[in-house]
Amino acid sequence: MDIDSVLDFGLKLGADFAEIRHVKSRDTSITFVDGNLRYFASNEDEGYSVRVYIKGAWGFASTSVGSYEQLKEAMNRAFKIAKSSSHLIKESYNLKDLKAYKAKVKTYIRKDFEEVSIEEKLNLVKSLDQSIRNYDSKIKSETVRYNENRDIVEIYNSIGTFVEKEEIYISANALAISFESGKRGRGYSAIGGTGGFEILEDFGVSELGIKSARKAIEQLSAKSVKAGTYTCIMDPILVGVFAHEGIGHPSEADGVVEKNSVLEGRLGEKIANDVVSIVDNPLLERCYGSYVYDDEGVAAKPRYIIKNGVLNEYLHNIETSSILGFSNNGAARADSYLNPPLVRMSNIYFEKGDASFDELIEDIELGIYAKGFEYGYVLPNNGQFTFKCESGYLIEKGEVTVPLRDLSLSGVILETLKNIDLVGKDLEIKSIGNCGKDGQWVRVGDGGPHLRVKGIVVGGVE
Amino acid sequence: MSLDICLKAVRLAEKFGAMQAECFFYSEDSTRAAIRKKELKRFEKRNDSGIAIRVVLNKSLGFYYTTNLNNIEDAVERAIKLAKAAIPDPNFISFPSKKPYRKVEGIYDKSFENLNEESVSNIIKDALMRDFDSRIKSINADLEIAVYEESIANSLGVEGDEISTFASFSVEMAAAEGDKYSGSSDFTSSRVFKELNIKEAMDNAHNLTLKGLDKKRVPSGSYPVIIDPVASLYLICITLNSALNADLVQRKRSFLSESLNQKIANDNITVIDDGTFSGGLGSSSFDGEGSPSQRNVLIEKGILKGFMYDSYTAAKEGKESTGNAVRNSFRSLPTISSRNLIFELGNRKSEDIISQIKTGIYLRSTYDTPNVITGEFSGMINEGFYVEDGKIKHSLLQAGIGVSLRTLLSNIKELSSDYRWIFNYKLPFILVENVSIAGQ
Numbered sequence: 001m002d003i004d005s006v007l008d009f010g011l012k013l014g015a016d017f018a019e020i021r022h023v024k025s026r027d028t029s030i031t032f033v034d035g036n037l038r039y040f041a042s043n044e045d046e047g048y049s050v051r052v053y054i055k056g057a058w059g060f061a062s063t064s065v066g067s068y069e070q071l072k073e074a075m076n077r078a079f080k081i082a083k084s085s086s087h088l089i090k091e092s093y094n095l096k097d098l099k100a101y102k103a104k105v106k107t108y109i110r111k112d113f114e115e116v117s118i119e120e121k122l123n124l125v126k127s128l129d130q131s132i133r134n135y136d137s138k139i140k141s142e143t144v145r146y147n148e149n150r151d152i153v154e155i156y157n158s159i160g161t162f163v164e165k166e167e168i169y170i171s172a173n174a175l176a177i178s179f180e181s182g183k184r185g186r187g188y189s190a191i192g193g194t195g196g197f198e199i200l201e202d203f204g205v206s207e208l209g210i211k212s213a214r215k216a217i218e219q220l221s222a223k224s225v226k227a228g229t230y231t232c233i234m235d236p237i238l239v240g241v242f243a244h245e246g247i248g249h250p251s252e253a254d255g256v257v258e259k260n261s262v263l264e265g266r267l268g269e270k271i272a273n274d275v276v277s278i279v280d281n282p283l284l285e286r287c288y289g290s291y292v293y294d295d296e297g298v299a300a301k302p303r304y305i306i307k308n309g310v311l312n313e314y315l316h317n318i319e320t321s322s323i324l325g326f327s328n329n330g331a332a333r334a335d336s337y338l339n340p341p342l343v344r345m346s347n348i349y350f351e352k353g354d355a356s357f358d359e360l361i362e363d364i365e366l367g368i369y370a371k372g373f374e375y376g377y378v379l380p381n382n383g384q385f386t387f388k389c390e391s392g393y394l395i396e397k398g399e400v401t402v403p404l405r406d407l408s409l410s411g412v413i414l415e416t417l418k419n420i421d422l423v424g425k426d427l428e429i430k431s432i433g434n435c436g437k438d439g440q441w442v443r444v445g446d447g448g449p450h451l452r453v454k455g456i457v458v459g460g461v462e
Numbered sequence: 463m464s465l466d467i468c469l470k471a472v473r474l475a476e477k478f479g480a481m482q483a484e485c486f487f488y489s490e491d492s493t494r495a496a497i498r499k500k501e502l503k504r505f506e507k508r509n510d511s512g513i514a515i516r517v518v519l520n521k522s523l524g525f526y527y528t529t530n531l532n533n534i535e536d537a538v539e540r541a542i543k544l545a546k547a548a549i550p551d552p553n554f555i556s557f558p559s560k561k562p563y564r565k566v567e568g569i570y571d572k573s574f575e576n577l578n579e580e581s582v583s584n585i586i587k588d589a590l591m592r593d594f595d596s597r598i599k600s601i602n603a604d605l606e607i608a609v610y611e612e613s614i615a616n617s618l619g620v621e622g623d624e625i626s627t628f629a630s631f632s633v634e635m636a637a638a639e640g641d642k643y644s645g646s647s648d649f650t651s652s653r654v655f656k657e658l659n660i661k662e663a664m665d666n667a668h669n670l671t672l673k674g675l676d677k678k679r680v681p682s683g684s685y686p687v688i689i690d691p692v693a694s695l696y697l698i699c700i701t702l703n704s705a706l707n708a709d710l711v712q713r714k715r716s717f718l719s720e721s722l723n724q725k726i727a728n729d730n731i732t733v734i735d736d737g738t739f740s741g742g743l744g745s746s747s748f749d750g751e752g753s754p755s756q757r758n759v760l761i762e763k764g765i766l767k768g769f770m771y772d773s774y775t776a777a778k779e780g781k782e783s784t785g786n787a788v789r790n791s792f793r794s795l796p797t798i799s800s801r802n803l804i805f806e807l808g809n810r811k812s813e814d815i816i817s818q819i820k821t822g823i824y825l826r827s828t829y830d831t832p833n834v835i836t837g838e839f840s841g842m843i844n845e846g847f848y849v850e851d852g853k854i855k856h857s858l859l860q861a862g863i864g865v866s867l868r869t870l871l872s873n874i875k876e877l878s879s880d881y882r883w884i885f886n887y888k889l890p891f892i893l894v895e896n897v898s899i900a901g902q
Contacts, residue, residue: 034713037549039795041525042540045512060506064529074509081505084579085495088502088587118547126549141713177715177835184835227900258498259600260636338508377829379844382643384860386830386842410842438496459840459862459900 013079017053019157023337027149032129047337052078056092057085060340096322100160105292107168109196113148128209132176135213141177155297163297174209176216185219187212192432193286222405231367232456236428240446243348245378246413252343253320262383272417278306282346287445295341300330335440350448353423367395383413408459424449465623468615474538480517484616488792492608514792515541521550555777558753560619568741569626571654603633620752635671644674677859680901686822687897691882691889693825701832707798708775717837726766727871733761737801744886750789750796804888808877812891817852832867840864862900
């Protein structure tokens with residue numbers, strides 16, 4: 001299709017900047033529930049989105065079908081929208097630091113999942129389901145999911161960018177539910193990343209079901225903790241969630257521009273203990289949130305958000321880097337052609353320190369070792385967070401002892417950052433996350449080493 | 463025309479060897495505007511349409527969706543290929559058979575045909591043209607209008623076609639005064655454009671945000687709590703919706719799994735799910751697999767009377783679908799969910815109920831939900847107020863709330879006669895006694 005002539009059409013209408021994104025996705029999903037194949041699907045999704053910029057206003061239109069005429073019509077609609085909103089904009093700005101990129105990139109894969117037979121995939125998921133069921137008679141229900149996805153994205157804009165990228169993802173997860181005399185337990189594990197079928201093999205897919213079953217059974221004998229304030233050790237999964245929810249979201253520059261972030265106006269300020277450094281890095285190999293060019297066709301760079309306790313950098317797209325006057329670090333991502341790119345994270349993590357696990361716990365008289373993440377949130381205006389953990393243990397006199405259930409951690413992000421006093425020397429960035437923002441879900445990774453934090457409010461069920 | 467596409471796909475699937483086939487068409491024509499910092503930030507138009515095909519071969523199901531409506535034959539072939547590779551599910555009996563539909567009123571508003579970029583930006587201008595207190599530092603709002611078309615056909619003669627409209631407006635405000643801060647939000651949604659109450663949502667968010675500036679801790683203890691309909695969404699509805707889902711019940715993943723025909727709530731609680739409710743956001747003539755929408759009594763005078771079924775879970779128990787297979791797009795399979803969950807109202811107005819609370823808590827919002835498997839709940843209060851001598855006083859600083867959903871339902875003392883629609887939930891204010899509040 002003659003994309004250039006549609007871009008020219010946009011400029012002729014009066015646009016300052018025009019962009020077209022063509023997305024073609026292919027995915028396959030398999031879900032087994034309690035021994036039966038409950039979901040088996042394969043899909044193809046294709047469409048175009050068009051964005052137009054006029055004096056401070058963006059217009060966006062998308063269409064799931066894409067003939068040349070329809071694309072021109074979408075350009076026309078996007079232009080009209082931008083035009084009718086530009087008279088409502090009080091503070092206009094010019095797009096700055098625009099660079100034209102030309103590139104063709106593809107996720108590195110060793111074993112293409114499209115060359116693995118469907119029977120092999122079905123058998124894999126089925127055998128994981130069975131491994132959970134056979135683990136213990138107290139396991140009463142289980143769900144195992146497999147998902148593969150291939151996105152081909154082309155980004156064209158009126159300053160000459162043409163980026164073609166093929167992004168390939170794979171993931172599997174297993175949920176086990178146990179029962180014993182009125183008590184219920186839950187165990188969940190997930191693996192995945194950017195890459196081919198080798199990701200599952202390399203990350204131990206065959207153990208995935210058993211791992212979940214073991215957690216669900218352990219929960220049956222776990223005890224509730226007495227609510228109070230404790231020194232906590234957070235495992236890499238929780239540390240990743242803390243980095244993502246607590247620091248990642250407030251460092252997205254769209255929130256900074258809108259003055260909705262606790263980190264607004266604080267660049268260069270010491271906001272965390274010296275031992276804390278947090279990076280959002282889209283260029284890591286194999287992680288779930290990795291990419292090389294963002295969805296505005298800009299080359300992605302690692303974002304050093306906190307360096308030794310000092311707030312150093314926000315996450316930017318074309319718009320926020322223009323408004324705030326920083327160089328664009330390529331954090332624009334869209335979940336599909338149906339939506340415009342927003343400022344998003346990729347793989348966010350705490351950098352590792354030098355403490356061994358024993359050193360982290362040896363001085364703790366009474367504390368909590370909190371593991372895994374069930375759900376949680378951060379209130380944007382005050383940074384108060386609540387995370388429901390998957391499981392945990394009591395730490396007594398420097399030893400990990402009794403398993404705990406119904407554990408939740410809460411605190412205020414900026415206080416908690418100052419209370420992180422010891423950072424482990426392990427580093428794991430293996431989380432398989434789906435991050436939601438303004439109704440768009442994108443794949444993200446997160447993680448870190450084990451961390452020791454003082455003064456965490458721990459809630460349990462009485 | 464879209465029904466013709468579905469019929470064509472079903473006929474093709476049968477020709478290619480499917481024992482049963484179903485095709486669902488969905489299209490959405492929507493306009494969304496996002497206001498950030500009192501300014502129009504994003505304005506988007508979306509045109510999304512596609513078909514989802516399900517085929518059955520010897521109890522094996524294949525599902526395929528596509529946005530490409532020019533090559534239906536290819537889509538059908540792919541669905542069949544998947545079904546051939548799939549493993550049979552012994553629990554699958556059949557897609558729903560043909561039953562008469564009752565036309566549901568009030569779900570299509572003709573005035574949407576006249577809405578365009580211009581009128582949407584004027585609505586936003588009007589909403590923002592008012593005086594805001596100088597302590598209000600940030601106003602974010604979102605407006606969405608959409609027209610949907612859904613069609614379905616299957617090889618058992620099911621044929622349905624319906625268009626509907628939807629509009630919603632939500633607003634978030636933040637205020638600061640010295641080192642005090644506060645945030646609140648409100649929203650309104652409707653099938654009918656002029657029933658969207660933008661002014662009321664703006665007023666509520668404005669008043670609550672300012673009220674939230676005065677924050678104090680309250681002593682920990684057991685309090686009567688009056689639950690705002692907004693708070694009921696998270697505290698009650700989301701989990702109750704899952705707990706009444708027959709799929710989770712059958713798999714023992716609901717805390718109500720063993721409670722059919724038992725008392726699970728106080729006598730004053732009656733909850734009905736009604737997919738035919740005139741103008742309801744969850745209303746339509748047929749559900750996501752073509753079963754007719756209906757009215758189901760779920761809880762009657764505190765007794766659990768039934769669960770919500772699709773055709774698959776109903777067949778497992780030798781029952782009929784209750785019309786609760788819900789589809790939000792062609793991109794996913796139908797899932798079981800309530801249509802319009804309606805709580806029976808009480809006799810007194812909420813202000814009269816509040817006026818008789820000596821000391822208590824007014825809960826406006828929480829983002830925590832009870833665990834569906836256990837019904838247990840402990841969470842943070844996002845927005846809540848202290849009630850003293852029948853009056854709503856200061857806002858709560860860092861308070862937690864803990865009560866199991868089962869206990870909460872049993873301790874409901876009163877429901878108000880006034881109510882609000884929170885999306886597809888019709889909710890009164892709910893007074894619950896003896897709720898544990900963690901404060902100071």
